[in-house]
Amino acid sequence: MAKDFYSVLGLKRDADEKAIKGAYRKLAREHHPDVNPNNAAAEARFKEISEAFQVLSDPEKRKLYDQFGEDFDKIPPEYAKYGPQGPPRSQGNVNFPGGVGGQGIDFEELFRQAQSQGGPSRGAQTESRGAPGGVGDLFGELFGGFRGGQGRRTPQRGGDVEQPIEITFAESIKGTQRRLNLTIRSDRGEEKRDVTVKIPALINDGATVKVSGKGASSLNGGPSGDLLLKIRVKPDPFWKRDGLNLKIEVPLSFPEAALGGQISVPTGSGAVGLKIPAGTPSGATFRLSKRGLKDEKKGESGDVLVTVRVAVPKNLAPREDELIRELATLRSENVRAGLPNSL
Missing domain, CATH: 2.60.260.20 (Urease metallochaperone UreE, N-terminal domain)
Structure with missing residues (x-):
C-alpha cells in the first residue's frame, strides 16, 4: 500500500508549512526513541513521521509527491516537469498511472510488464525492447538517460541533522571547542558520530554552527548531509x-x-x-x-x-x-x- 505522508502526520492535503511543522514536533516528541526506550513500534513510527516531514517540509519534494506519490524520487527531472500525464507524444509515450493525488506509481507492476515484454530486469542495463511504445520502451526512455543508460538513481545527498548544544555565557564570549559523541538517527538507522567542533567567539543565543558532512549518510552513495548545532547560551547570574x-x-x-x-x-x-x-x-x-x-x-x-x-x-x-x-x-x-x- 502506498504511503500517505499527510495521513502519517494527521494532516489535510492543503496543510500549510506551520501546520506541518507543528504536527511533526508534536508526534516526534511523542514517539521519539529517547522517550520510548526499547520500543520497536515507537521507533518505527518515529522513522515514518520523520520520512513524511522530510518530504512535506520541502516545497519541491512536496510538489512532486503530490503529483507522483511516494515514488516521486524515481522520476527523472526531464520527465517530472510534465506532471503525471508524462511528456508530449513527440518525446515518448510515457504515462504515470495513479500519479495524481499521491497514489504513487506501481513500479512493481511496471517491472513485471516490462519483463514479460522482454524489458529490463532489476539491476540490468535498460534497453528498449518489445513493441514500439510499449512498457519496454517506457523503461528505456524513463531510465535510459541515467549515467549512460544504466538504471541507477542519481546519488542523493543525505539529510541535515539538528543537534542542540548548551554553552556557558563566558564560552559564548570567548569561543570554545567541544568534542561531541552523537547518535544520529536517519533512514539508514543509527549512526555514531565523533565530532570536534569549534564554536566562534561572540556567538549569539539561538545561532547555528554548521559542521559540513557530519549529518545523515546518503542512502545511495551521495554526500552526507550537514550537522547543524543549535546554540543555547546558559544565562549568567551577573x-x-x-x-x-x-x-x-x-x-x-x-x-x-x-x-x-x-x-x-x-x-x-x-x-x-x-x-x-x-x-x-x-x-x-x-x-x-x-x-x-x-x-x-x-x-x-x-x-x-x-x-x-x-x-x-x-x-x-x-x-x-x-x-x-x-x-x-x-x-x-x-x-x-x-x-x-x-x-
Whole structure:
C-alpha cells in the first residue's frame, strides 16, 4: 500500500508549512526513541513521521509527491516537469498511472510488464525492447538517460541533522571547542558520530554552527548531509549582553548612595573604579565607554552599562536604628507629595 505522508502526520492535503511543522514536533516528541526506550513500534513510527516531514517540509519534494506519490524520487527531472500525464507524444509515450493525488506509481507492476515484454530486469542495463511504445520502451526512455543508460538513481545527498548544544555565557564570549559523541538517527538507522567542533567567539543565543558532512549518510552513495548545532547560551547570574555591550547590576550601600564615593566594578577586561555621585538613586545606570566586548575583525568595542541597586539593611543594630530614626526626624519631607490620589 502506498504511503500517505499527510495521513502519517494527521494532516489535510492543503496543510500549510506551520501546520506541518507543528504536527511533526508534536508526534516526534511523542514517539521519539529517547522517550520510548526499547520500543520497536515507537521507533518505527518515529522513522515514518520523520520520512513524511522530510518530504512535506520541502516545497519541491512536496510538489512532486503530490503529483507522483511516494515514488516521486524515481522520476527523472526531464520527465517530472510534465506532471503525471508524462511528456508530449513527440518525446515518448510515457504515462504515470495513479500519479495524481499521491497514489504513487506501481513500479512493481511496471517491472513485471516490462519483463514479460522482454524489458529490463532489476539491476540490468535498460534497453528498449518489445513493441514500439510499449512498457519496454517506457523503461528505456524513463531510465535510459541515467549515467549512460544504466538504471541507477542519481546519488542523493543525505539529510541535515539538528543537534542542540548548551554553552556557558563566558564560552559564548570567548569561543570554545567541544568534542561531541552523537547518535544520529536517519533512514539508514543509527549512526555514531565523533565530532570536534569549534564554536566562534561572540556567538549569539539561538545561532547555528554548521559542521559540513557530519549529518545523515546518503542512502545511495551521495554526500552526507550537514550537522547543524543549535546554540543555547546558559544565562549568567551577573552578566547580560546586548551586542558588544555588557550589562551588570551592582549593589550600593545606603551611605554610598547618599554620600557618594568610589566603588570597584567588573568589566570585560578587569575591574575598574566608578565614581558614584552623592544622592544616587537606586536604578541609576552608568556607562563605562569602550570597556565592553571587542570585535577584533571589525575593530569595534562596546561599553559596560552598570546599573546600581541600593541595598537596604535588614538587621539593624540598636545604634543604627537610633541614627536612622534621628535622620527621619531631621528630614521630615514628604517624598510622595507629588503623587496623584487616583487615576
